[in-house]
Structures are given as C-alpha cells and as structure tokens.
Amino acid sequence: MVTKAAGRPRRRWISIPLKILMWFVIISLVLVAVFRFVPPAVTMTMIMDGNGITKDWMPLSEIDPDMPRAAIAAEDSKFCSHHGFDAVAIAQAMRHNASGGRVRGGSTISQQTAKNVFLFQGGGFIRKGFEAWFTVLIEAIWGKRRIMEVYLNVAETGIGTYGVNAGSMRYFHHDASKLSPSEAARIAAVLPLPKKRAAIAPQGFTRRYGNSIQRRIGMVRNEGLDDCL
Known part of the structure; x- marks a missing residue:
C-alpha cells in the first residue's frame, strides 16, 4: 500500500x-x-564573440532586393515554399557528410534564424531540438518576410560584424540599400564561414561560389522564388 x-x-x-x-x-x-515587432538587441553568438559587435539594423524594405535573393540562392532555394524545414536538403546533407569531405549543412534560413536569435552555435542534437521548436514558432508567428528581415540583420557577415548592412559598410563602404548583384552575392558567399571568408577580393572557392550565387540571383527573381517577400 x-x-x-x-x-x-x-x-x-x-x-x-x-x-x-x-x-x-x-x-x-x-x-x-x-x-515579431522589436529587433533583437543582442544574441548569444554576439555576446560570445570576443571580437566585439558591429551591427546596424536595416528594415527589409530598405535592403536592396538582390540581397534576400542572394540569400535564397545560396542558402535556401525553397525558402518561400517550405514551412521551416527542407527534408530533401537535410537528407542530402546527411548522406554527403556520411561520405566524408567538406561538411555540408541542411538547415533552412528559418532554422538558421531560430538558432542565431534564440540559441548558440554548436550544441549537437540537444540544440537542434530547441532549434526545431523555435523554427516552428517563428514560421507560425513571424512569417517569411519577418524571418528574412531578422536573418539578414543578425547573421554574422565578418569578424565581429553582424547583419548585411554592417557587412556592406565594412566591405563596400556604403549601406545595404545600394548593393549591386555582385556585392550581394559576395556577402551571401561569406555567410557560411564569415570568420574565414572575405567579400573583398575573394579567392578560390569563395570567389567561385560568389560568382555562382550572382548568376542564380536572376533565377530567383525570374522564377518567383522570392515571392513571399
């Protein structure tokens, strides 16, 4: 008993x-x-960055349209059609990584935004679980336009540099409202490894990747892959 x-x-x-x-x-x-309405003042990635923080928020309505197109071309071609997760891209990344070589990510822009704003880099499967939760929330509460706006303002674009506006000022000495397709593509090429790649006079893989993104910007526009913005 x-x-x-x-x-x-x-x-x-x-x-x-x-x-x-x-x-x-x-x-x-x-x-x-x-x-959904207030710009995140700081993120864990920024706080943990020993190189300081340089950022300058710019609304999506003022950012040159080729910048979100470049992000879609480089990071997430199905951004406007998925609901936060791209099962095909995740499966392809898992198969590629299992075979060795350069590690490839399968995260969508929505997942990256959730991680950048609410979580931290690294952390393995536990962090991935929290990332999935926040991805569902921002897809439901923010919508695509706000997700892209936040992503372009908190993503690391250089050493101690956050957001495409601060990145544009750093690399090209003008704000993100006046980006050329080439400049937008270069910033997008830097996003996966901002501490190791440079948008000015890029070399090797970064240069080839930037040129590839620039060519795909027109495809994103012509095929309406940015219609949700």
Whole structure:
C-alpha cells in the first residue's frame, strides 16, 4: 500500500519538470511574439564573440532586393515554399557528410534564424531540438518576410560584424540599400564561414561560389522564388 506521505514526493518530482516545461513554453512564446515587432538587441553568438559587435539594423524594405535573393540562392532555394524545414536538403546533407569531405549543412534560413536569435552555435542534437521548436514558432508567428528581415540583420557577415548592412559598410563602404548583384552575392558567399571568408577580393572557392550565387540571383527573381517577400 502506498501511503499519502510516500505519494507526495513522487507527485513533486513529476510536477517540477512539468512546471519547467510550462515556463519554457510561455517564455519562448513571449520572446518570439516580442521579436515579431522589436529587433533583437543582442544574441548569444554576439555576446560570445570576443571580437566585439558591429551591427546596424536595416528594415527589409530598405535592403536592396538582390540581397534576400542572394540569400535564397545560396542558402535556401525553397525558402518561400517550405514551412521551416527542407527534408530533401537535410537528407542530402546527411548522406554527403556520411561520405566524408567538406561538411555540408541542411538547415533552412528559418532554422538558421531560430538558432542565431534564440540559441548558440554548436550544441549537437540537444540544440537542434530547441532549434526545431523555435523554427516552428517563428514560421507560425513571424512569417517569411519577418524571418528574412531578422536573418539578414543578425547573421554574422565578418569578424565581429553582424547583419548585411554592417557587412556592406565594412566591405563596400556604403549601406545595404545600394548593393549591386555582385556585392550581394559576395556577402551571401561569406555567410557560411564569415570568420574565414572575405567579400573583398575573394579567392578560390569563395570567389567561385560568389560568382555562382550572382548568376542564380536572376533565377530567383525570374522564377518567383522570392515571392513571399
């Protein structure tokens, strides 16, 4: 027979995780709702960056349209059609990485935005689980236009440099409203490895990748792959 006294500790151990989960859901919903309208002031990636923080928020309406097109061309061609996850890209990345060689990611722009704003770099499968949760939330609450706007303003574009506007000022000495297709493509080429690649006089793979992105910008525009923006 289980006494009342013995049952109380058991209920307490069950209730504590439930309360933690409940508060996590509430806090994450509030944060996502707030950032639907308010620019994130700082992210964990910025805080952990020992090179300082240079950033300058610019609304999507003021960023040259070729910049989000370049991001779609480089990072996520199905951005406007998926609901946060690209199962095909994830499966392809897993098969490629299993074969060795250069590691390839399968994350969408939505997933990268969720990670950049609410989480941190690294962390393995646990972080991926939280990333999936926040991806679902921002897809439901923010919508595609806001996701792209936040992504282009918090993504690391150089050493200690965050957002395409700060990146444009760093590399080309003008703001992101006046980017040429070539400049937008160069910034997009830097995004996967911003601490190791340079948008000015790019060499080797970065140069070839930037040229490829520039060619695909027209395809994104002509095929309406940026219609959700």
